Amino acid sequence: MTAVGVDRGRENTLTVTLQIAVAANIAGGGDGRGGAGAGETVLVTSMEAPSLLSALEFAHAWIDRHVDLSHTKVIIVGRELAETDFAATVAPLVRFPQFRPTIRVLVANGRAEAVLREAAPVLEASPGKFWELQVGGWDVTEFIPRADFHQIYIDMSSPGAAGLVGLVAVRRREEGPADPSHKAKGSHMAGTIPRRGGPGIEMMGAAVIHGGRMVGVLNGDETGIGKMVRGTFREMIKTVRDPLHPGRFIVVRVFPREPPAVQVRIGDDGTPRVSVRVPLEGDILAIQSGEHYERPERTRQVEQAVKESLMTDARATLDKAQNEFGADFFALGYHAKRLFPTWQAWEAFAWDEKFPDAEISIDFDFRVRRIGLLRETVPWR
Structure with a gap:
């Protein structure tokens, strides 16, 4: 079967x-x-x-x-x-x-x-x-x-x-x-x-x-x-809007650079405060506009465009988790658990009840590592 x-x-x-x-x-x-x-x-x-x-x-x-x-x-x-x-x-x-x-x-x-x-x-x-x-x-x-x-x-x-x-x-x-x-x-x-x-x-x-x-x-x-x-x-293939050419797109392959870094602390009022940093890197696969983003001084614009796109998705996802579902599908509680000396103390804290009101920030650190098989874009004639 x-x-x-x-x-x-x-x-x-x-x-x-x-x-x-x-x-x-x-x-x-x-x-x-x-x-x-x-x-x-x-x-x-x-x-x-x-x-x-x-x-x-x-x-x-x-x-x-x-x-x-x-x-x-x-x-x-x-x-x-x-x-x-x-x-x-x-x-x-x-x-x-x-x-x-x-x-x-x-x-x-x-x-x-x-x-x-x-x-x-x-x-x-x-x-x-x-x-x-x-x-x-x-x-x-x-x-x-x-x-x-x-x-x-x-x-x-x-x-x-x-x-x-x-x-x-x-x-x-x-x-x-x-x-x-x-x-x-x-x-x-x-x-x-x-x-x-x-x-x-x-x-x-x-x-x-x-x-x-x-x-x-x-x-x-x-x-x-x-x-x-x-x-x-x-890994994923991300399509982001070209910051200089409306209607054109940049295609980037994204994968992890390091495991996510999650820091949790409990405020004096009992409110969890969570900071998440997700280190990513990637390759430029396509530049529709022909802009020279592959130059070292220009890759920062691609990195910022990818980060902004991910931040938009993260804000929508976090809103669903806290305000619509009230469910920690990020598994942030597994990191908070380390702050408690005993299992009984962890259960008594009632993370699931406090999660909807937790202060959570998610940040992405994306770096362009490779520019694909072209050293420089040749403009269309």
């Missing part, structure tokens, strides 16, 4: 959907569709059950293989269920011997059943490899969080942090209104990405888990800021 989906039930407590690899067809490279006909590499089946684990036994009524979680790559929780019972649905799995803490957990922006019926391998014959590569995108982009069960379980059960869970959805079928104006790629989330063709599902953004339930969602840019502060960010 490669993937499991859990939704609010229609005829019982839960609707549980299983995606099972059809081993006989994988070697020949089937068409990947989920009806398990000739040449198909996955079988997708749904059932109404009182619990997730009882559904595994229930499936033996019509599945002629031993159904277990030993090789499961992802567990997907439908949005409606995640908004009320996320922790109650996935946390009990930690006791189950077949369950591995490295399993990735996702939240469907819709129903998990619909996602699994559209999640057909296209570039991979193996459904397991398909999911490994799909969720592994966190390492090469900013808009997918690294959401393995172990870290989510810690974030849910410990004071001082809220969980970030990857958002997955069925691609939209209709095109949006014509509007060719510039929009950052990270302004979207799963289910709203403007694209045509390709696989039936997509991942972008994150669900915020706080108090055992999903309290809201982040778009791609906001997810990236959360990863930068947490220290799980690896």
Whole structure:
């Protein structure tokens, strides 16, 4: 079994959907569709059950293989269920011997059943490899969080942090209104990405888990800021407006220079004061205007443009965290915890209650390290 989906039930407590690899067809490279006909590499089946684990036994009524979680790559929780019972649905799995803490957990922006019926391998014959590569995108982009069960379980059960869970959805079928104006790629989330063709599902953004339930969602840019502060960010390609040429853009590859530096102190009035510095560096990939920003005395303008763009995203993300969700998905509480001599003192401080009123500043220190394969831009003739 490669993937499991859990939704609010229609005829019982839960609707549980299983995606099972059809081993006989994988070697020949089937068409990947989920009806398990000739040449198909996955079988997708749904059932109404009182619990997730009882559904595994229930499936033996019509599945002629031993159904277990030993090789499961992802567990997907439908949005409606995640908004009320996320922790109650996935946390009990930690006791189950077949369950591995490295399993990735996702939240469907819709129903998990619909996602699994559209999640057909296209570039991979193996459904397991398909999911490994799909969720592994966190390492090469900013808009997918690294959401393995172990870290989510810690974030849910410990004071001082809220969980970030990857958002997955069925691609939209209709095109949006014509509007060719510039929009950052990270302004979207799963289910709203403007694209045509390709696989039936997509991942972008994150669900915020706080108090055992999903309290809201982040778009791609906001997810990236959360990863930068947490220290799980690896790289991104950032498109920023040219400071000297309106309507033109500079494209920069950004990656960490050092781990983020987080300083926390508690004021005399009990208010947390947090300062975050995120050291970044990057390469200039493209300069649309042809301006000579690659010169040493001019790279500062690129650095400032990237910093201002990141600061805009950070302010919007911090506002969501404190004023809309009241949830520390930056995991700043893990740094504040070191100020307390005992666990009892840390719990008594009630970080989650004080976080919305905390004084938090996030600053970015971006440096241009390389200018790409051109030493100097040649003007257009």
